[in-house]
Amino acid sequence: MDRPSPVSPSSLSSASPRASTIGTVAVVGLGTMGTGIAELLVCAGHEVIGVDIDPAAVGRARRAVEEATARAVRRGRTSERERTAALSRLRTFTEIGAAADADLVIEVTTESYAVKQEVFRALDAVVRPETILATGTNALSVTRLASESAHPERVLGLHFFHPAPAMGLVEVVSSVLTSPAAVGAATDLATGLGKEPVAVGDRPGFVADGLLFGYLNQAAAMYESRYASREDIDAAMRLGCGLPMGPLALLDLIGVDTAHTVLEAMYASSQDRLHAPAPILGQLTEAGLTGRKAGRGFYSYAAPGSARTVPDALTPPPGPGLGTEPRVRTVGVAGSGTMASGIAEVFARSGFEVVLAARTTGKAEAAVERIAASLERAVRRGRMTAGEREGTLARLSPAGSYEGFAAVDLAVEAVAEDLEVKRELFATLDKVCRPGAVLATTTSSLPVIALARVTRRPESVVGMHFFNPAPAMKLVEVVRTVLTADAAHAAVRSVCGALGKHPVDCGDRAGFIVNALLFPYLNNAVKMVQEHYASPDEIDLAMRLGGGYPMGPFELLDTVGLDVSLAIERVLHRAFRDPGLAPAPLLEHLVAAGCLGRKSGRGFREHARR
Incomplete structure (x- = not known):
């Protein structure tokens, strides 16, 4: 491949140059990330000068690129001829002076101002005035690094994600000193590498x-x-x-x-x-x-x-749950909504006899009809046989009152996420369920102990938080209160295993594990938009490509419902009293305006009405 022309002295003050204006790239720092960037560049046709003061690091980097390109040949992703050409484009050195001929230098050294500033001072002394200097930092101020450079207008951030050859995102970070032309050249380079560049401002962590x-x-x-x-x-x-x-x-x-x-x-x-x-x-x-x-x-x-990973002192021992759990054969599911129907379907498909009870027989029968439709879809898709569908339906009994729970071994509540509604239901379950039956709530945010205390059997009350859609999601958070007995806890864990679910143990506090970690992240994404740092589209793209998330935060917020998200944020803020957990005002304003996400047709984006 012909080597592209270098950046001309005037190009940093003119319109954005094309990716082809960057031919030779120096990568300073050949650790894991630097090596990955070097591999990416040589495979894309660039001449690469790899620099590291440690000869051992230089040797490891070259071997790593050789091994990676050999794997690509074995997997049919490139030819041996292309591999040989790519390796010929990689030259490695232990002196920073080798970067003198580069059109772009990407510094990927230790996350330390002192180290990076020393590198930038050394580069100032050897590279051409028009050479673009990029830092790979994901934490330090690009502005601070640029301010001490001889040519701050050419300094920017190029934040690749690990592993650089595979991850699709590059954050292009400009400071108030960076030339738009330098940003344009770096952006075009990222595009030429097959990456999605996202332009961001200079703040720690970027997007x-x-x-x-x-x-x-x-x-x-x-x-x-x-x-x-x-x-x-x-x-x-x-x-x-x-x-x-x-x-x-x-x-x-x-x-x-x-x-x-x-x-x-x-x-x-x-x-x-x-x-x-x-x-x-x-x-x-x-x-x-x-x-x-x-x-x-x-x-x-x-x-x-x-x-x-290898076992260590903290690795949990294999084997069953705590104690000797009571055998669960029959299950009562209280509720008639989507979650209740899904949970009842999961139990019935796993061989349990299920009583699905609602406030009226009609609601319970409608829920069973939804389950029948779900099972029919499973048959059409080849996920179960017609005989299995009929057997599952035969194990489902709709009931118009909770009296039908008199003989169940486990009662699972899946009604509205309202504390008073759930408290009233648990008082009823305590009266109708036999002694020894375990009472479980599917709440995702309310205190389980508040439900246990309205019963005469708080030791038998436990949280069993399924995720939506229950038939598909493998996780169940098993929540024990300070009063939950080992036997009840072990019974629920045993049931989760019979359902083919993965139980995780957690204590009775707001958000449990998933929501306590997920919703502050979503709230922080809203704050980024509120502060005009990035758009919902840019943030969603960054988290899908840079973080490997299946959905961006705004896609997820609109799917979950902004009102539901706000309610959970308020619970977390009230429970932990941390100012950082306070719901973003933008989220509150959207909910007040009736912009609830997909269900209302508008949230952070416009949606077709359901």
């Missing part, structure tokens, strides 16, 4: 990490408080939100020390307590337990750099 690290910090604090185990926190966020990794495993991958640095920078800027690093992050960093790269962080790994 994706600005949202991601707040969430990771809260997960670390949750673990540190011993509210839930590391395994349960990670499983809850993977299964409850569809995330590719749990937050503690992700902290180990990113590096606990890196996360601590990012959060320190975010807190210095925002003074938001939600960004103040959880003490455990500093403690692990000081102890050298920085995650995968050290072989130990929140988890233990087979070796430094390995992705394979």
Whole structure:
């Protein structure tokens, strides 16, 4: 491939140049991220100068690119000829002077002002005045780095995501000093690499990490408080939100020390307590337990750099739940809405005899009809046979009163998320259910103990929080109060296993695991829009491509319902009294205006009326 022309001296003050104006790129710092960026660039046809003062790092980087391109050949993604050409475009050095011929330099060194400023001073002395200097930081101020450069107008941020060859997002960060032409050249480069560039201003964390690290910090604090185990926190966020990794495993991958640095920078800027690093992050960093790269962080790994976890002193033992749980054969489901119908379907499909009770027989029968329609769809899609459908329906009995729960072993409440409504129902269940029956609530935000206290059997009351849609979602949060007996807790965990669900244990506090971590993240996304830092489209794109989220925060808010989201935010704020958890005024204003999301036809976006 012909080498593109370099950036001309006048191009930084003229219209945005094309991607082809950047030919040779120097990558300074050949750690994991720098190596990934170098691989990406050479495979896209750029001449790459790799620089690291550590000869061992240089050797590791070259071997890593060789191995990655060899895998690409084996998988049929490139040819051997193309691989040979790509490797010929990578030259590596231990002296920064080698970057002199670069049209663009991407610095990917340690997240330290002192280190990065030293690199930028050295680059000022060797590169051409028109060479663009980019920092790969995700935490430090681009403006501060640029202000000490000989040519601050050419300094910007290029924030790639790990692993750089695979992740689709690049945040292009400009300071108040950055030339629009430099931003244009960097943006065109990212586009030429097959990435989605998002233009952002200079603030710690930018868009994706600005949202991601707040969430990771809260997960670390949750673990540190011993509210839930590391395994349960990670499983809850993977299964409850569809995330590719749990937050503690992700902290180990990113590096606990890196996360601590990012959060320190975010807190210095925002003074938001939600960004103040959880003490455990500093403690692990000081102890050298920085995650995968050290072989130990929140988890233990087979070796430094390995992705394979190994059992350690904190690994839960295999085996059944606590104690000897009562055998559950018959289940009562209270409610007639979507969640109640879904839960009843899950139990009936798993072989349990189910009584579905509502305030009237008509409502209960309508719920069973919805279940029948769901089962019919499953038959058409080949997920069950007609015989299995008929057997499932035969195990369902609609009832117009809760008297039908007299013989059930487990009663599951799935009515409106209203404390007084649920309290009244639990008082009724306590009267009609036999002694020894377990009473479970599916609440996602209300205190389980408030429901337990209206019964004469608080030791038999437990939270069993299913996720919507119940037939598809694998997670159940099992919530025990200070009065819940081991037997009731173990019974519910055993039932979850019979349903093919994954139970995670948590205590009785607002939001449990998933909502306590999810909704502050959503609220912070709203604050970004409110502050005009980024648009809903840019933020959704950043979280899908940069964070691996199945939906962006605004897609999710409109789906869940802005009124539901606001109610949960208010519960969290009231429970924890943290100013950072106060609902964003923009969210409150939209709800007050009747903009509730998909169900109303308008939320953060316009939607077709249902």
